Amino acid sequence: MSNQTVTRADLAEAVYEQVGLSRNESADLVEAVLDEMSDTLAQGEYVKISSFGSFSVRQKGERIGRNPKTGVEVPILPRKVLVFKASHVLKDAINGNS
Amino acid sequence: MTKSELIQRLADRNPHLYLRDVEKIVDTIFGEITEALANGDRVELRGFGAFSVKKRDARTGRNPRTGESVYVEAKRLPFFKTGKALRERLNDEEALQQSSAGLRDESYY
Numbered sequence: 001m002s003n004q005t006v007t008r009a010d011l012a013e014a015v016y017e018q019v020g021l022s023r024n025e026s027a028d029l030v031e032a033v034l035d036e037m038s039d040t041l042a043q044g045e046y047v048k049i050s051s052f053g054s055f056s057v058r059q060k061g062e063r064i065g066r067n068p069k070t071g072v073e074v075p076i077l078p079r080k081v082l083v084f085k086a087s088h089v090l091k092d093a094i095n096g097n098s
Numbered sequence: 099m100t101k102s103e104l105i106q107r108l109a110d111r112n113p114h115l116y117l118r119d120v121e122k123i124v125d126t127i128f129g130e131i132t133e134a135l136a137n138g139d140r141v142e143l144r145g146f147g148a149f150s151v152k153k154r155d156a157r158t159g160r161n162p163r164t165g166e167s168v169y170v171e172a173k174r175l176p177f178f179k180t181g182k183a184l185r186e187r188l189n190d191e192e193a194l195q196q197s198s199a200g201l202r203d204e205s206y207y
Contacts, residue, residue, distance in 0.1 A: 006134040006141040014130045019122050021115075029108070029123050034146045036107055040099045042187040049101045052128045053176070057188060080188040082147070084178035093136045094151055094174045 008034075041082060051089040058083050135176055145183035152177050 012027040019026065037047050037055070046056040057080050065076040099107075101124065109120045131141050131149060141149040156172040180188075 004134075004137075004139045006130070006139050008143055010134075011127050011130050011143075015123050015126050018126045019119055021119070021123075026123075029112070030127060032108055032111065033104070033124060033127055034143060036104055037099075038146060038184050038187065041184065045099055047099050047104070049104070049128055052101075052132065053178075055178075082178075082180040082184065082188060084147075084176075086176040090132055090135070090176055093132050094176055096136070 044080070049087075051087055053084055053086040053090055055082060055084050057081070138174075143181065145181045147181040147184060148179050150177050150179070151175065 008027070008030055011030045012023065015021065015026040015030060016023050021029070040047050041055055041057055044057050046054060048054040060079050060081055062078045063076050065074050066072065067074065105117070105120050105124050108124070109115065109117050112120065134141050135149055135151050138151055140151075151174050154173050154175060157170050159168050159170040160166065161168055
């Protein structure tokens with residue numbers, strides 16, 4: 001466990017090394033992938049990346065919440081949430097079985 | 099949208115790239131995230147979301163059908179938290195924020 005944080009810059013660097021595009025274009029493409037996924041999800045469509053996992057949008061109903069400090073009850077409106085389901089390949093990689 | 103559809107859409111928007119390069123870009127990104135998580139690292143993509151790994155201790159579970167006790171080994175599980183910008187895009191966030199404003203007290207955080 002090294003406990004570091006990987007960011008867009010690290011992904012762009014990996015694309016730069018693996019694909020041989022310029023650093024700028026590698027960064028743009030990492031962004032393009034995230035944008036394409038975000039746009040699709042914002043339209044309510046799922047995104048399924050084989051051997052990684054799937055992202056889907058789930059509708060949540062209204063419920064009553066409470067301000068933890070004041071105890072005042074407030075309705076939480078129906079909302080959409082994003083759920084990620086990891087594939088078995090990803091789960092196995094994380095547990096050191098490949 | 100599947101991975102191959104994602105690759106196709108990116109290829110359509112970047113006609114100067116070979117399809118195989120677009121494939122390699124997409125595979126590199128998800129491969130890199132997988133490798134980071136396998137190392138126990140966190141992957142933070144501002145605006146989109148963050149991937150992390152949570153540890154689960156070993157426990158004695160039960161087969162819900164037979165009631166039999168079974169030992170469940172300790173394991174690590176991937177976890178995704180949606181980023182603020184994407185979460186807001188999924189909803190008409192202004193309306194939601196107004197209604198739940200009473201839930202939060204800025205000084206509380």
